[in-house]
Amino acid sequence: MQGGLVPEGYAVDVTVVGAGVIGLTTAVEVQAGGHTVQVVAAGRGEATTSFVAGALWFPFRADPPDRVNGWARRSRERLQVLASAMPEAGVDVLTVYEAADGADTPWWARSVPDLTLVPASPLGCAAWRFRAPRVEPELFLGWLEGQLQRPVQKRKVTSLDAVAGEAVVNCTGLGARALTGDASLQAVYGQVLLVEPGELDMSVSLGDERDESALLYSIPRRRAVVLGGCALPCPDTQSLLPDPVLRELILARARASGLRHGPVLSERAGLRPYRPSVRLERTGRVIHNYGHGGAGYTLAYGCAEEVAALLRR
Numbered sequence: 001m002q003g004g005l006v007p008e009g010y011a012v013d014v015t016v017v018g019a020g021v022i023g024l025t026t027a028v029e030v031q032a033g034g035h036t037v038q039v040v041a042a043g044r045g046e047a048t049t050s051f052v053a054g055a056l057w058f059p060f061r062a063d064p065p066d067r068v069n070g071w072a073r074r075s076r077e078r079l080q081v082l083a084s085a086m087p088e089a090g091v092d093v094l095t096v097y098e099a100a101d102g103a104d105t106p107w108w109a110r111s112v113p114d115l116t117l118v119p120a121s122p123l124g125c126a127a128w129r130f131r132a133p134r135v136e137p138e139l140f141l142g143w144l145e146g147q148l149q150r151p152v153q154k155r156k157v158t159s160l161d162a163v164a165g166e167a168v169v170n171c172t173g174l175g176a177r178a179l180t181g182d183a184s185l186q187a188v189y190g191q192v193l194l195v196e197p198g199e200l201d202m203s204v205s206l207g208d209e210r211d212e213s214a215l216l217y218s219i220p221r222r223r224a225v226v227l228g229g230c231a232l233p234c235p236d237t238q239s240l241l242p243d244p245v246l247r248e249l250i251l252a253r254a255r256a257s258g259l260r261h262g263p264v265l266s267e268r269a270g271l272r273p274y275r276p277s278v279r280l281e282r283t284g285r286v287i288h289n290y291g292h293g294g295a296g297y298t299l300a301y302g303c304a305e306e307v308a309a310l311l312r313r
Ligand SMILES: Cc1cc2nc3c(=O)[nH]c(=O)nc-3n(C[C@H](O)[C@H](O)[C@H](O)COP(=O)(O)OP(=O)(O)OC[C@H]3O[C@@H](n4cnc5c(N)ncnc54)[C@H](O)[C@@H]3O)c2cc1C
Pocket: 017, 018, 019, 020, 021, 022, 023, 040, 041, 042, 043, 044, 047, 048, 049, 050, 051, 052, 053, 054, 055, 056, 057, 058, 155, 156, 157, 158, 171, 172, 173, 174, 175, 176, 179, 189, 190, 191, 192, 228, 229, 269, 270, 271, 272, 273, 290, 291, 292, 293, 294, 295, 296, 297, 298, 299
């Protein structure tokens, strides 16, 4: 059914608060389970952190490892199906080289069946090689919204108790701090540049996360490449105007690794909603689903399936 076809006054049995990748993926999944769903959000599209992301499947800055591996594995499978079945959703599968920190198997290896340690890589060092989906946020967020029977309602929620619905799913990212008083949420600043591809291989994504104070990643989109980045804990009030010093550091790291990209097209910054443990649990009629850190796209489908299962119980 297309947006708007559910008659006015029809009972909404599930309200999802938040229209980032977590809220929209959850809403579509819950709707597929037979519920009537209304998404309510203070901001959509460009106004979300989800719009800024890389957005490569890779479990970065998300905990705890056991649950994250389970959600990440499911999301990877679901995104891979979309990549071949629905090109309009903006998902493609790339070859990824992730710089290896010695020969110890990384904690996320359980969610990557084709993981191989290669002695040399385009990064100039040993790396873990695997295939993984990459999402175009603009296409994917729009595609998800297009699956909803009811259009997203733009509204800031000040109390989850006051939200209509037999069940409410809280997918507000960093906004959850104000709604729940959750002091364990931590904003983690990230900045990326969109560059022309230049001589970069558009089928290959490169990442070096060994030193969190000097991250380097290069993630091809369909027509441009995302260069990053950084992961700096900060207050929620941090300005999202890209920092020129960080921009120069990102460009210098790319140069030092021999990445021959084209001119800079634009730059963006966002705040990752990190929590020592992703909060996915039911308390009464509210299901919380927030705190996915640097891995919202990597976990969205796995978490959405768990929310749908909690609603069935
Ligand atoms: C630079 C950068 C690069 C990244 N790269 C990747 C990557 O490569 N792969 C990956 O998997 N992840 C990546 N991430 C992380 C990813 O972007 C986040 O994990 C993800 O966007 C979190 O999604 P979310 O839906 O929880 O939050 P958001 O996208 O922030 O959405 C929150 C939603 O809740 C709404 N909201 C908040 N408070 C209220 C309220 N009180 N009332 C109503 N609505 C409210 C907001 O308006 C918004 O709609 C990156 C992040 C950054 C910053």
